[in-house]
Structure formats: C-alpha cells, structure tokens
Amino acid sequence: MSVGGINVLVDETRAIQDGKRAPLLSVRGVKTYYGNIIALKGVDLDVHEGEIVTLIGANGAGKSTLMMTIFGSPRAREGRITYAGQDITRVPTHHIARMSIAQSPEGRRIFPRMTVYENLQMGASVNGGTHFKEDLDRVCDLFPRLRERLYQRGGTMSGGEQQMLAIARALMSRPRLLMLDEPSLGLAPLIVKQIFSVVKELNERDGMTVFLVEQNAYHALKLAHRGYVMVTGTITMTGTGRELLENPQVQAAYLEGGRH
Structure with a gap:
C-alpha cells in the first residue's frame, strides 16, 4: 500500500519493455478547475484490463469530477489521460464515447x-x-x-x-471499460446488492474492466480488486480492496454505518 498516490509517470512503451502490463486507463497529474476553483489537484490513477477499481471519498471530494474529466467534460487543464495507449486528454466527449468506454453517470x-x-x-x-x-x-x-x-x-x-x-x-x-458513478446512491439495500452482484458477474464472467466511483465504501471495496481514496481533489491512499477495508483510517472515515 502507498500513501499520497502515485508520483511516478509511467511511460507505456517502457512498461511493456520491462515486462509490465501497461494500464488500460491511466490518469497522470490531472488538474481540473471550475472557473478559478481547483477541483482536482494533480490526480494519478490506473485501471488495468480486467480489474474492478473503485474510488471512494466523501461527498464533494472530487470523485464525480474525475469521472467526468476522463470523459472530457470538464476538460483537464493540466496532466494527461490515456486509454488503451492513446492520449484522450483533448479528445471530444462524443469521440471518447465511441472508443469502447461507457459511463453510467451520477443521477x-x-x-x-x-x-x-x-x-x-x-x-x-x-x-x-x-x-x-x-x-x-x-x-x-x-x-x-x-x-x-x-x-x-x-x-x-x-x-x-x-x-x-x-x-x-x-x-x-x-x-471495454465501464465507468459507474455512484450506482448505489439513494437506493434500497436490496437493490444495491443486486446492482453490485451484476457488476461482479460482468467482471468475472465477461472480463469487463470497471471503474467504480462510490460513497458506499464497504460494498465498493469488498467488490474491488484495488481502490483509491480521494480527499478534496487529491488521492491520499491506494491499495487492494481488502487492504483499504482493513485500514483503520478508512474504517474510521468511511465505513462506520456503511455495512448494509
């Protein structure tokens, strides 16, 4: 587990040469603004093929902003976003939607x-x-x-x-990449379990890669292979789903009363 996010820019070609699997989705140093207000403060995040990766954090932490920035609206002012080896940082949203990336938005x-x-x-x-x-x-x-x-x-x-x-x-x-933004928000526990069950089935049966933004940290981390914690536009912690579930800081901040 690492704290403070990932600080090293991974060059895709070098990663392949070194025998490492390059991520399907890579976010490096991304900063996003609403006017003069900075919402994302240099975010680094990876999603590899076949993974379920979750991003947890409090309401207003910037989770949905990151999801929308990956899709090109709002546009990242600084940093780089790559998908399947292609830089999509400046690609229009309607073109991104045709690149085998699908988003189920918040709300x-x-x-x-x-x-x-x-x-x-x-x-x-x-x-x-x-x-x-x-x-x-x-x-x-x-x-x-x-x-x-x-x-x-x-x-x-x-x-x-x-x-x-x-x-x-x-x-x-x-x-190829399914992005889900707060799929459990405002839903009854039985429906939440059904939706998370479908996500698990899509990943295990079809090998679908999933990037999941969630406030329901317990269910999200239980499902995910890896997770990231975001606080006020910054990645503060990353690890496997189990590591984050067992982390005392995560438990105190996000898991109290979250086991439904």
Whole structure:
C-alpha cells in the first residue's frame, strides 16, 4: 500500500519493455478547475484490463469530477489521460464515447420521456446497433425487471429500476471499460446488492474492466480488486480492496454505518 498516490509517470512503451502490463486507463497529474476553483489537484490513477477499481471519498471530494474529466467534460487543464495507449486528454466527449468506454453517470440521467426500449436503443447507437437484439437479451437477463418494463417510460419507473436502465444503456455499447458513478446512491439495500452482484458477474464472467466511483465504501471495496481514496481533489491512499477495508483510517472515515 502507498500513501499520497502515485508520483511516478509511467511511460507505456517502457512498461511493456520491462515486462509490465501497461494500464488500460491511466490518469497522470490531472488538474481540473471550475472557473478559478481547483477541483482536482494533480490526480494519478490506473485501471488495468480486467480489474474492478473503485474510488471512494466523501461527498464533494472530487470523485464525480474525475469521472467526468476522463470523459472530457470538464476538460483537464493540466496532466494527461490515456486509454488503451492513446492520449484522450483533448479528445471530444462524443469521440471518447465511441472508443469502447461507457459511463453510467451520477443521477442516472436516463431519457425520462422515452421508453426503456428507446433508452436502450440510444445506448446501442454509439456502436451502430449492430448487435442490438443480442445485447438487448443480454441486459434483460442481467436486469429481468427491464424486460417487464420495455415499453414503459423511463421517468415513471422507481429509482432502482432507473439505475438498472442507466447501467444497461451503458452496456448496450459493448464497452471495454465501464465507468459507474455512484450506482448505489439513494437506493434500497436490496437493490444495491443486486446492482453490485451484476457488476461482479460482468467482471468475472465477461472480463469487463470497471471503474467504480462510490460513497458506499464497504460494498465498493469488498467488490474491488484495488481502490483509491480521494480527499478534496487529491488521492491520499491506494491499495487492494481488502487492504483499504482493513485500514483503520478508512474504517474510521468511511465505513462506520456503511455495512448494509
């Protein structure tokens, strides 16, 4: 385990030459501002192929800002973001969405007036909808409730059903990297367990790489291979999920009352 984040810039070519596996997603020295206010203060973070990596921290720590910065909105003012060996720091958001990266954003942000089916069509449109029927069956197997609601407007569903739809919509693009921003926020414990179970299944069965931003530290770290702790825009700690679960500082700050 290391404290204070990762301070060494890893050159991808050198990493391969040294026999090390270069990360699928690499964030180096990223600083993001809202006007003159700095939200991310030089963030370093890696996600390797096949991993579940979680980022935990208090509300307002900058977790969602990092997720959105990776996707290009807001844009990083300093630093570098690479995905699959390509620098995406200045790539437009709509181009990033076509690079096998999918995001389920905080607050779900489904299209409330569209049916479940139409929302899923929107997700599939990123890759042309080539395998729509196959992918529709797949996400409905993961979330059987959606099959029952296919022709219901998204805005009339419960919060848990809308969260299932947001994740399913992201999956319709067949992502190599799935980014989930606060998927458990405001949901009943039973729904939270179901969603985390699906994330685990996607990773173990399909080998999907997942970057998970969560306030529910207990469930997130229990699921994750590795984790990072963010405090006011800075990575303060990193380690395996188990190491962070057992860390007294993490327990005191993030796990009290979090075991649902």
